[in-house]
Amino acid sequence: MSHAKQVIAVSDISTKVREIETAYRNYLDVFRIPEDHRIVVNYSAGKDSTATLAVANALFGRRVQAVMADTDNEHELTIDFARTIHEQIGCHPVQVVKRIYSEADFARRRAYMKKNWSKKQAIRMGAYRGVIMPSLARADTAFGRVWQKTAKRWGIDFETALDAALSVMHPSGNSFLDAALLHGKFPMLRDRFCTDELKIQIAYDAAIRPMLDEGEVVVQWSGVRGDESSKRAGYDRFAVDMRDEGYLYNFLPIHQWTAADVFALHRYLGIKPNPLYLQGASRVGCMNCVLCNKEEISETAARWPEHIEKHRQWEMKVRLASRWVHWMSTGTVSQAWVNSIIGFREITHRRGETVKVRRLLGDVPRLYGLDTEVQHLDWSGFYGPRGGMGAPSVPEVVEWARTGRGGKVYDLVKASLNTATCSSRYGLCE
Numbered sequence: 118m119s120h121a122k123q124v125i126a127v128s129d130i131s132t133k134v135r136e137i138e139t140a141y142r143n144y145l146d147v148f149r150i151p152e153d154h155r156i157v158v159n160y161s162a163g164k165d166s167t168a169t170l171a172v173a174n175a176l177f178g179r180r181v182q183a184v185m186a187d188t189d190n191e192h193e194l195t196i197d198f199a200r201t202i203h204e205q206i207g208c209h210p211v212q213v214v215k216r217i218y219s220e221a222d223f224a225r226r227r228a229y230m231k232k233n234w235s236k237k238q239a240i241r242m243g244a245y246r247g248v249i250m251p252s253l254a255r256a257d258t259a260f261g262r263v264w265q266k267t268a269k270r271w272g273i274d275f276e277t278a279l280d281a282a283l284s285v286m287h288p289s290g291n292s293f294l295d296a297a298l299l300h301g302k303f304p305m306l307r308d309r310f311c312t313d314e315l316k317i318q319i320a321y322d323a324a325i326r327p328m329l330d331e332g333e334v335v336v337q338w339s340g341v342r343g344d345e346s347s348k349r350a351g352y353d354r355f356a357v358d359m360r361d362e363g364y365l366y367n368f369l370p371i372h373q374w375t376a377a378d379v380f381a382l383h384r385y386l387g388i389k390p391n392p393l394y395l396q397g398a399s400r401v402g403c404m405n406c407v408l409c410n411k412e413e414i415s416e417t418a419a420r421w422p423e424h425i426e427k428h429r430q431w432e433m434k435v436r437l438a439s440r441w442v443h444w445m446s447t448g449t450v451s452q453a454w455v456n457s458i459i460g461f462r463e464i465t466h467r468r469g470e471t472v473k474v475r476r477l478l479g480d481v482p483r484l485y486g487l488d489t490e491v492q493h494l495d496w497s498g499f500y501g502p503r504g505g506m507g508a509p510s511v512p513e514v515v516e517w518a519r520t521g522r523g524g525k526v527y528d529l530v531k532a533s534l535n536t537a538t539c540s541s542r543y544g545l546c547e
């Protein structure tokens with residue numbers, strides 16, 4: 118970059134930082150927030166939260182505390198960066214917190230599974246709505262005998278699917294994996310429990326709630342930028358946080374900034390960004406995010422294969438914790454058994470009443486448009502459905518990500534991620 122360009126960037130940045138100060142002081146007046154309030158910066162070790170922390174520190178110094186939630190799915194360089202960023206910025210050290218799932222959490226889940234997986238259960242949604250799932254606790258039923266073929270294919274030795282599930286239902290020592298085990302699946306676009314439990318809730322419980330309990334008024338600063346997605350663009354720059362109305366507020370200081378502005382601020386203040394950016398990462402934080410795009414998957418497979426292997430090992434455990442995968446793993450082997458059930462089980466509603474109607478479907482039924490013969494799952498996949506595969510394993514997704522084919526799919530995935538990935542207003546996931 119030329120010297121002239123750098124001078125322009127520096128000038129712009131100081132103006133932008135002054136704009137943040139003026140706007141913030143105006144919000145303090147409008148919302149009648151006391152001058153001695155506390156500022157908590159949601160920190161992810163990415164460029165945006167680093168810029169936010171640097172600005173907060175430059176304007177309000179020792180009143181600022183940053184908090185980072187470690188999901189146990191982060192790259193080690195990201196955690197190192199968070200633990201040392203205060204040396205570059207001159208702020209308080211970042212408070213790194215982690216959600217820990219206890220043996221009591223798992224005991225509750227085991228008790229639930231023992232009680233409910235032993236019973237038959239009607240599927241209430243989706244293509245199999247109305248189908249009755251059998252007991253997963255018996256070895257002497259048609260399903261139990263078919264499931265033994267699953268156990269053989271998976272290389273495990275248990276009498277029943279429930280026994281297999283209970284074997285992994287203990288704290289693993291890794292919070293991300295524990296969350297997936299307790300939910301019986303990995304997080305996905307419409308069920309991002311990782312963000313909720315491993316980031317937002319623990320940051321609140323460990324860092325913000327103690328301040329509120331002491332009677333402090335707290336403003337959270339988050340490095341959310343509007344140009345990253347339409348959802349992010351729609352957030353108010355300053356808002357009351359309803360988790361503690363009147364005492365907790367949210368501020369998005371760099372909402373109108375671009376990525377170039379953020380890096381210009383790094384240069385302006387002499388801050389070196391997270392080294393993962395220099396190694397080719399376009400996003401830092403979870404390695405990988407369950408929602409990351411094809412490009413990031415192939416990048417991680419090439420540069421940090423140990424993280425791909427980590428997810429492969431997690432998948433081996435999480436599939437055992439999924440009632441759905443156990444049932445669907447019997448796949449085409451058990452189609453005759455599924456057909457015999459769907460032939461006379463269908464729930465319909467009539468004048469507000471639920472009635473069961475006997476309906477015979479013939480030899481090759483179609484389940485609400487899906488061909489039963491292709492329904493066969495072996496995985497609760499870390500990356501969810503990809504490349505036209507319903508429930509692929511990590512190695513299958515990596516293979517797909519490496520291929521040059523599927524460019525159309527990539528564009529669609531990328532486009533959807535631009536609007537959907539980690540769009541929490543707290544900016545805890547980059």
Ligand code: SF4
Nearest residue numbers: 311312403406407546
């Ligand atoms: S970065 Fe992705 S995987 Fe990690 S907590 Fe956020 S949504 Fe979940």
